[in-house]
Amino acid sequence: MLLENKNAVIYGGGGAIGGAVARAFAREGARVHLAGRTRKSLEEVADAVRAAGGTAETDQVDALDEEAVDRHADAVAERAGSLDISFNLISYAEVQGTPLAGMALADFERPVHNAVRTMFLTSRAAARHMMRQKSGVILAFGGYGDPPRDHYMGGFQVAFGAVESLRRNLACELGPHGIRVLTLQTGGVPETIPEGFEWGKAITEEIAGNTMLGRAASLADVGNVAVFAASDLARSMTATALNITGGSVVD
Incomplete structure (x- = not known):
């Protein structure tokens, strides 16, 4: 198992992407600690992890609250013995279409405010424990890239760019302590589009149509790449993005 005995904190663990990552981490032996504001969705993901034979714990945490984030990270490290992986997947409350x-x-x-604040708070909380351990992985999600035309992304793409800048700084400062910082760069995951959404089919087709492979990343793809990024197979990788856009972004 690639993540055996690792403790992984997933903020936004009750969401579609958080849930996919949690299931993938648990499949590879990690103990997943799901953090978020909605207890019901967290428990649903935890139940799925446990039903598959994994280990999951849940905590209601507002990842924009400094004291709550610090308190939770300290509690995970104390009761589990380490904090090895931190992945922030909360939503940013963006407005699109204007x-x-x-x-x-x-x-x-x-x-922009929410993205930078939550990434800073959760990364700082994890880094304090990882520095003592001389190891750890901090993951971000989203990445850079040109905004799609005619979609009016508002501050959403700006937020991703700001997180990327922060990720670079974190990687630079934390690398000497054995901590890796990476981004999973996405071009959109159609499975996260709410069922019945008016433009869902058109958006799904557009995302796939912009790729070189003719298909977008699935939730399972995201989980598998996250496992790789967090594992020792990627131990020489930091300060970069793992491109899972299917070729819609060319590096």
Whole structure:
């Protein structure tokens, strides 16, 4: 097992991507610690992990709350003995579909503020324990890339860019302590589109159509790449993004 005896904290662990990553981590032997604001969705993911033979714990944590994040990370490290992987997958409360020229300041800056704040808080909390261990992996999700035309992303793509800048700084400072910092760079995961969403089919086709492979990353793909990134198979990788866009972004 690639992650045997590792302790992985997944913020936003009750979401579609968080759940996929949790199941993949647990399959490879990690003990997953699911953190989020909604107890019901966290427990649903935890139940699925346990039903498959994995180990999962849940905690209600607001990943934008400094004290709550620090308290939770300290508790995980104390009761589990280590904090080896931290992956922040919370939503940013962005507004899409409104042109920047007509967007309210609050709607523009909210995702940027939330993204940078939560990535900083969760990474700092994990790093304090990882530095003592001389090892650890911090993962981000989203990545850089040109915004799609005519979709009016608001501050969402700006938020991803800001997180990428922070990731570079974290990798630089934490590398000497044996801590790796990586991004899973996505071009969109159609399975996360809510069922019945009016433009869901069109968006799914567009995401796939922009790739070189003719298909977008699935939730299972995201989980598998996250496992690789967090495992010793990727022990020489840090300060970079793992491109899972199917070729829609060319490096």
